[in-house]
Amino acid sequence: MYLTRWEERAYNGEYGEALAVAMKLLVSVGEVLGAERLIDVAHVHVSGISYDNIGDAGLEFIESLYTMGGRVRTYSTYNPSGTLLGGQGSDGGGFMEKQLRIINALRGMGFTESATCIPYLVLREPRRGEHLAWGESSAVAVANTLYAARTNREAGPVALAAALAGRTYYWGLHLDENRKPTVVVKYSGTPLDELYAGILGYLVGELYQGEIPYIDAPFTGRRSVISLCAAAAASGNTAMCIVRDYSPEDHGRPGEARDKLALTRRDLEEKREEISHADISDAELFYTGCPHHPKSFLQELYSYIAAKAPHGLKKPMLVSIPGVDARDEAVRKVSRALARLGVHVLPGTCLVVSRFRESYRVVATDSLKAAFYLPRRHGVRVVLSTIGEYVAQVKR
Incomplete structure (x- = not known):
């Protein structure tokens, strides 16, 4: 692979150990794939930051880059975490403490507060033709499809390396002929x-x-x-x-x-019918927000449920939104109003990457992404349903 003078020096460790680790990872992956060079990226979005997914090995890798002096060289954001960003959630086996260590290491390296899978809606809108290095599968597809930005689906460590280097390998969907x-x-x-x-x-x-x-x-x-x-x-x-x-x-x-x-x-x-594994009457809760809903959705949802089920729901509904909105006072206000109706807001996390689903066996959802992952990763049965169908079934 051709490297510029700066890239050679970074690869050889002249600008620090963390950057050298990142460059060697990017070059190794790029060479295996046949990439001829590296390119600058405008935005990196890292997936795989939930402790529930990456465990101690992932935590140690992220913290090691931070302690080695790793700092981002481009605008960088990260995916949902394994716990609520308000300091609540399961703490079995020190889960919350380890999750917060991951987030603190990312912050220390210069990542923007985010904890969302929809960076294109709430953080920075991609521009046509610009190069990105994103790890979240749904965001990658949206960036390429709706914005004509250019990104492959990067594994978590590779996206993290791209953030520290400000570069990725020139291959795949970065090239005209592959689009x-x-x-x-x-x-x-x-x-x-x-x-x-x-x-x-x-x-x-x-x-x-x-x-x-x-x-x-x-x-x-x-x-x-x-x-x-x-x-x-x-x-x-x-x-x-x-x-x-x-x-x-x-x-x-x-x-x-x-x-x-x-x-x-x-x-x-x-x-x-094939995807649904149970009847809606068997569902213990409804889950929506995978990918995350923008915060504006909460007011829409409140207005709908207040009109259709003014006395609330007999079974709960969970809604995921970006973690960056967790401290927004308007979000907190509508979240409290929704809670009185039986709807609970999950800022910065989701059922797929958290442990909230451990209490449930059957989940109704309007998210096909959740319907794909919940049975395979967590053994949860799913029922495909719209919000309206669920509300009609469980309203008081």
């Missing part, structure tokens, strides 16, 4: 809301792993496209789609494609 659609998926039916857009994404990810699908379908809005991206990234590691009318890189359906698939509402209904 063209390879398969076509045509959906005929009414516009897809967030739930059914997620089901479509789940199906596309399963069928076309490693491909860039061209999605020819109507959607109710950008939230639905985000749901599509998150589901496809979960079920098939899909890092980019071209979505008709939404993707800046949409140049029309490709004339040549390796495969073409036609779907109807019936196909999505059948997939919904």
